[in-house]
Amino acid sequence: MSGGLSRATVTAVALTCKAFLNLGYCASVTVNGLPILLDAMNSDERNKGRGIVTVANHLSTLDDPLVWGLLPWRSYLKERTTRWALGASDIMFTNPFFSTFFRHGQVLETFRGNGIYQEAVDVAIEKLNQGGWVHLFGEGKVMQPDEYPEVDGIVRLKRFKWGIGRILMETNKPPLIIPMWLTGFDKLMPEGRPTPSKFIPRPNVHLSVTFGQPVPAEELTAAPSTLGPTNPTPDNSSDKPRIVHGSHRVPHGDGWMGQAVLRSSVGLRGEIDEKILERSEELARVRSEVTAIIQRDVESLGRSVSGDKLGKGGS
Incomplete structure (x- = not known):
C-alpha cells in the first residue's frame, strides 16, 4: 500500500466528513467523552505495543x-492516529475502483463465511501488536434500532461476531478497549429507501457519538475462570481453525488471553490439554464469553444514552 496515497485518501475523506458535520447540514452533532479516545491515541503505552480497539x-x-x-x-495526517477497519468484500470491494479506494482508506477486506481465521483478522491483530488502532462494529452489519431483538422484555443488540473475541484475545498485550454508542445515524441514512434517495443523507438530523470508559482488562481475564468443565458453547464450524482460510500470519490461539486459557485449563483439569481440538473448543468458549462481555459493555453505554430500549421505537 502506497503510504502517500493512503494518507491522501484518509485525509481527504476525513476532512470531507468534518465539513459535513460542521456546516449545518445536521440539526446538531453532540460528542461525549472524546478525550477518552484522544488520551488513548496519545498514550505512551502504544509505543510498547499496546493497541486501541474501539467497538460501536x-x-x-x-x-x-x-x-x-x-x-x-491533525489526527488525519498519520496512520497511527487514524483507525483501521474491517469491511465486507461483497459490499465495499465490488470493483477495482472501490477496492483501491477502501484499501487506501485503511479498510481490511473480509470475506463472509470464511470465519475468524482469515487474513483480515490476522492483519488487525498485527496492527494492534504495533500499537495501532482498529475500529470494529460488533454486529458485523448495519442494524437499525427497530431491528434490535427483544428477549424476555430486554432489548439487545444483535449478537456480536466472535471475531471480536479472537482479536482481543490474541494480541501480545491487552489492547485498550473503548466502547462507543452512536445515535441518529439511522435517521440520517434510513435503510430500505429506493434508489437514488438511499444514497442521499437526510438533513436536519440530530447525531450523537459517545465514548465510554475503557473496558478493564480484568473483565476479560475473568472469562476463563467463569467457564467450568462443561460442554463447549455451540460454535459455528467457520470459527474453528481451518487452514484453508487462515493466513497464519498470527499464531492461532496465542496471545495474552490464549496463555490465560491454558493456565485455566490446568486449573480445571489438572493438566495441560495436549489435544488440539479440545484446546480449540476451550478457546471457542472463552472467545464467546469475551465477545459477550464487550457486547454487554457497549449495550450498557447505549442504555445510559438511549434508555433501556436502546432507542428502539423512538421517533
Whole structure:
C-alpha cells in the first residue's frame, strides 16, 4: 500500500466528513467523552505495543467514516492516529475502483463465511501488536434500532461476531478497549429507501457519538475462570481453525488471553490439554464469553444514552 496515497485518501475523506458535520447540514452533532479516545491515541503505552480497539453499534452505511470527522484534523495526517477497519468484500470491494479506494482508506477486506481465521483478522491483530488502532462494529452489519431483538422484555443488540473475541484475545498485550454508542445515524441514512434517495443523507438530523470508559482488562481475564468443565458453547464450524482460510500470519490461539486459557485449563483439569481440538473448543468458549462481555459493555453505554430500549421505537 502506497503510504502517500493512503494518507491522501484518509485525509481527504476525513476532512470531507468534518465539513459535513460542521456546516449545518445536521440539526446538531453532540460528542461525549472524546478525550477518552484522544488520551488513548496519545498514550505512551502504544509505543510498547499496546493497541486501541474501539467497538460501536452500527446504525448506517455512513457511520464510518463520518463519525471520525469529529477528530482533530491533525489526527488525519498519520496512520497511527487514524483507525483501521474491517469491511465486507461483497459490499465495499465490488470493483477495482472501490477496492483501491477502501484499501487506501485503511479498510481490511473480509470475506463472509470464511470465519475468524482469515487474513483480515490476522492483519488487525498485527496492527494492534504495533500499537495501532482498529475500529470494529460488533454486529458485523448495519442494524437499525427497530431491528434490535427483544428477549424476555430486554432489548439487545444483535449478537456480536466472535471475531471480536479472537482479536482481543490474541494480541501480545491487552489492547485498550473503548466502547462507543452512536445515535441518529439511522435517521440520517434510513435503510430500505429506493434508489437514488438511499444514497442521499437526510438533513436536519440530530447525531450523537459517545465514548465510554475503557473496558478493564480484568473483565476479560475473568472469562476463563467463569467457564467450568462443561460442554463447549455451540460454535459455528467457520470459527474453528481451518487452514484453508487462515493466513497464519498470527499464531492461532496465542496471545495474552490464549496463555490465560491454558493456565485455566490446568486449573480445571489438572493438566495441560495436549489435544488440539479440545484446546480449540476451550478457546471457542472463552472467545464467546469475551465477545459477550464487550457486547454487554457497549449495550450498557447505549442504555445510559438511549434508555433501556436502546432507542428502539423512538421517533
